Amino acid sequence: MSEVTQVPHRNIEKSSPTLSRTAPPALEVSGISKSFSHRRRETEVLHKVSLQVEQQEFVSIVGPSGCGKSTLFHIIGGLESPDAGTVSMNGKIVTGQRGKISYMPQQPALFPWRTIEDNVLLASEITGEVGEQAREEARQWLAKVGLSGFERSYPHMLSGGMQQRAAFLRALLAPQELMLLDEPFSALDALTRSEMQRWLLELWEENRRSVLFITHNIEEALLLSNRIYVFSGRPGSILHTVDIPFPRPRREEITDSPEFIRLKRQLSQWMREEQAKRTLT
Template structure:
């Protein structure tokens, strides 16, 4: 018997689910047809998210990050390449991820409590059972007193907390976060990053985060994939060396600043290439 080189990580409920990576994407190619011409969007993208690992993708806008998410979510079939989750191939299959979109996308006719249990409901978990869990968590993420409120009564930051909680409570292990804080103002954003850091370090779910914000990626992630401009490929893979639990002070650490500078330069270069191509 071969011994697995991968460490086992307990999930949110303290059980060890699997030793295979939470997500493994191998050599994904995808192009879209536009005016009879193939427009390549992803060109040989491979990446891995280990169990309980926080991984970010940064890249210039229009680098195919969202397409990659749609492929992982099973909405879009890749031209070639495979998607693996927990050791099973799930290419083109839906319903294996928990998802937090860019906008909160809370349902206005549901109370906050009923909104955060939506992902569980879709998975066939009974409402009563889901609600019991939700009550406890709503208080934990600082939304107590808003259980019966409707989404429009909440601020943007609070709506994103509810949206994150909805993803967190989903029984699917891998959380895909699609630029979750990009619609928030700078102050709320840094507030939410700290909040997410705390919540995540307590639960250690497997996370794949798409972001534009380099500092956000460095602060939160174990590893960062830097994407090139279209067609998207992985330019760099960076392991973020700071130990957990992290404090916000690491943003002033010289190593942090050096990494941030390097990443910014790469991003600028890629953005520049993109403009020349147009």
């Protein structure tokens, strides 16, 4: 059992506080700014954004739409270069370098010509050869997330929630330690969404990874995160940093606690203010 729950390529000592204090953060973004010019008009999308994800920490970004969250992900992933600022991982500057993160996009973006098993192994395939051991591991994981029997199926045969689980597994089994999740549940219906949230919470608490998570959904962020960064509207900058106090392992019941409701109200208010500012200008 414990063999199955451990992700390969890295030996994580489960939540050892001394490690996270001394080791450099898994991700440190400092002073990132980015503008795009469109028809000779400069639009600033990100303004001096600095944030951190410690080792084995789950960090969320919430903010109004168009706050440059996806651009930030593209910069961290090396797709675009910032006008100012740096991206470092584990203490090394990696600004503009690709292949350092494991990414899960908004839509599952599974490759339709690959079977589910081959899709899940894609990231490992890009960084090196995929052996029989990796395949066996992928199969065990597929069974763990309720996708056994679908190893040889093509993505279009799966429901939205199942595709999303496969896409998550593809990110989880990638050799990179840091995971970027870009609104992974936004395309799902409410019921599937809350199911997936519970599923992700449980899975993450079993296999601590460093995660940066983008979402619109405040409750989702509160339930999952150690820390939440609240972004302003365009140009995106960090308005508030909120540490979430709930102990782990968390269960869904915490959503009914007064502290949870208080935080939710506070964050909603900040978001509403931001939205109002946007509509006024």
